[in-house]
Amino acid sequence: MKTRVLLAAVLAVILSGCVGTPDASGWHSSQKSEFLKILKQDKYMSICDQQALYQKVRKSENSQLMTKLLVEYTDNLANSCLLNAEGFNAYRQKVSTSDIQRKLRAGQSIEKILKPYVPEYRQFNALIARYHATNDPELKHKIRLNIERIKLMKPGLGKTYALVNIPEFKVRVIENDKTSVEMKVITGKRGHETPIFSENLKYITLNPAWNVPDSIARNEIIPKTLRNPGYLKSHRLVVRKDYDLNSPSQSFNPALARNYVGGKGPVPFKFIEVPSNRNALGRVKFIFPNHHSVYMHDTPTKSLFKRKTRAFSHGCVRLEKPKYMLEYISKNYTAHDYADVMKKYNSMKTHYLKITKPLPVHTVYLTTYVDDKGQLLSFGDIYGYDKSQRLNF
Numbered sequence: 001m002k003t004r005v006l007l008a009a010v011l012a013v014i015l016s017g018c019v020g021t022p023d024a025s026g027w028h029s030s031q032k033s034e035f036l037k038i039l040k041q042d043k044y045m046s047i048c049d050q051q052a053l054y055q056k057v058r059k060s061e062n063s064q065l066m067t068k069l070l071v072e073y074t075d076n077l078a079n080s081c082l083l084n085a086e087g088f089n090a091y092r093q094k095v096s097t098s099d100i101q102r103k104l105r106a107g108q109s110i111e112k113i114l115k116p117y118v119p120e121y122r123q124f125n126a127l128i129a130r131y132h133a134t135n136d137p138e139l140k141h142k143i144r145l146n147i148e149r150i151k152l153m154k155p156g157l158g159k160t161y162a163l164v165n166i167p168e169f170k171v172r173v174i175e176n177d178k179t180s181v182e183m184k185v186i187t188g189k190r191g192h193e194t195p196i197f198s199e200n201l202k203y204i205t206l207n208p209a210w211n212v213p214d215s216i217a218r219n220e221i222i223p224k225t226l227r228n229p230g231y232l233k234s235h236r237l238v239v240r241k242d243y244d245l246n247s248p249s250q251s252f253n254p255a256l257a258r259n260y261v262g263g264k265g266p267v268p269f270k271f272i273e274v275p276s277n278r279n280a281l282g283r284v285k286f287i288f289p290n291h292h293s294v295y296m297h298d299t300p301t302k303s304l305f306k307r308k309t310r311a312f313s314h315g316c317v318r319l320e321k322p323k324y325m326l327e328y329i330s331k332n333y334t335a336h337d338y339a340d341v342m343k344k345y346n347s348m349k350t351h352y353l354k355i356t357k358p359l360p361v362h363t364v365y366l367t368t369y370v371d372d373k374g375q376l377l378s379f380g381d382i383y384g385y386d387k388s389q390r391l392n393f
Contacts, residue, residue: 025063026104032061034110035070044118045128045147046073048081049392070110071097078117080151083390087365087383089197091154093117120159122177124150126370139368142378145386146368154198157360162201164296164317164363166194167379169310171296171317173328173359179372181328186299186310186318193383194315198362199288204329204353206345210273210280211243213293216314217267222257236278237271245272275348282318283345284326288361296361298322311382317363333357 022028039047039054047054050072057065078093095117103113118124124147131143160175166187173181188194212221225231232239232252239250250269260267273279282298292315299318304310312318319325330341334353344351367386369377381387 022105022107023063025067026101027063027066028104028107031104031107031110032063032066035066036061038110038114039069039073044073044077044114045131045144046076046081047393048076050076051393067097067101067104070104070113071095071100074100074114074117077114077151080148081392082145082148082152083392084388085152086388087193087196087385088149088152089195090152091198093155117155119150119153119155120157121150121153122159122174123366123370126374127368130368130370130376139378142386143368143376144391145389146366148391149196149365153362153364154360157198157362158358160358161360161362162296164194164361165369165379166196166363166365167367167382168369168377171319173325181325183325184305184310184320185296186301186304186312188313188315189311190383192314194313194317194363195292195294196363196365197290197292197294198360199290201286201288201329201333201355201359201361203287203355204326204334205285205287206326206341206351206353207275207283207348208279208281208285208297208350209245209275212237212271212273213314214265214267217271218260218262218264221271222261222267225252226254226257226261232271236274236276238274240270240272241268243270243272245274275350282322284322286325286329286361294363296325309380309382329355329359333359 020028036058038044039058050069053065053069053072056062057069075095078095079090100113127143127147127150131140131147134140134143159177162171162173164171164185164187169185169187171181171183171185172179221231221237229252231237238245239252240247241250256269273281275283277283278300280300282300285295285297287295294315294317296317296319299322301312301318304312304318305320326341326345327338330336330353331338333355334341335356336353341353344353365383365385367379367381369379371377
């Protein structure tokens with residue numbers, strides 16, 4: 001048994017390309033050569049604040065210093081070189097010195113050690129290539145910020161996903177690194193920014209009712225209804241004890257409602273907009289459950305898609321062509337026949353379609369983006385993150 005284990009270990013070392021005995025710090029000579037080559041071109045843009053250490057390693061090839069640099073390089077690759085990630089739901093990864101040392105001693109190549117932390121998304125390598133291709137300092141800085149933002153994205157979600165690029169005001173369904181669907185979107189305005197995060201699409205709601213959040217009830221619905229008693233009827237809003245259209249209706253009590261104008265906290269009655277063509281959510285919404293209560297949905301305000309800058313929502317993502325998105329997603333990511341889907345859609349009653357194939361949804365803030373033709377696109381800094389975020393070098 002011990003002989004078999006030993007043979008397996010030897011075979012693993014041979015296959016990894018590391019033949020011979022590692023030094024006291026666990027380094028094989030081939031690993032040192034490989035790492036120095038990666039560092040020379042900074043292949044993964046992760047030397048960052050370790051330039052001084054890199055120069056020492058380059059000159060001395062000291063194994064202990066090299067281990068320290070490999071750990072720092074891996075951490076910068078895993079968790080970015082941003083000093084502050086304002087507005088971002090950063091998916092931090094743990095980088096263990098002992099784990100890296102173990103892999104070194106086992107003879108793993110540096111590429112294999114780094115691989116779990118290299119972003120899978122096509123934009124990562126595409127933006128690195130464009131960074132090296134430009135001599136414009138301002139553009140290089142902008143591209144670099146976006147390279148670092150990609151490092152903060154949730155790892156392990158594959159090559160097929162929906163990508164909402166907030167400053168571009170677009171959503172794409174990307175399958176095997178190729179764009180299958182692309183359309184304009186409306187995103188959150190300043191003060192109601194669309195958050196940056198990743199979650200899996202779980203279901204589609206046809207003919208949704210809109211459960212008015214308490215914050216909107218306090219700041220918009222209640223004040224408008226107090227000024228105009230006919231506001232609720234004209235906007236197809238009903239009052240319930242909770243967010244259930246089937247629960248007993250309640251009348252709007254102005255004396256009680258005045259206590260809930262402005263401020264924060266729960267409102268003890270709820271406003272619900274019933275399904276209709278004029279519903280604030282339109283006729284369909286796409287749900288990827290998250291604590292931000294953000295989703296993609298239809299909208300009756302179609303004219304806003306003619307604007308170049310489309311930051312008008314309270315944080316959710318409004319779709320330019322929701323019916324086309326419904327057709328594509330239902331045909332490719334649900335078990336429903338599309339004719340049956342349209343029958344449910346036309347009923348004006350609320351129905352739910354379960355997603356049966358994985359489709360992660362990423363909301364991202366990329367002010368530079370390389371399209372499928374290889375063109376570098378640049379967008380406005382609508383939330384000011386390009387100005388506020390700093391690099392650690």
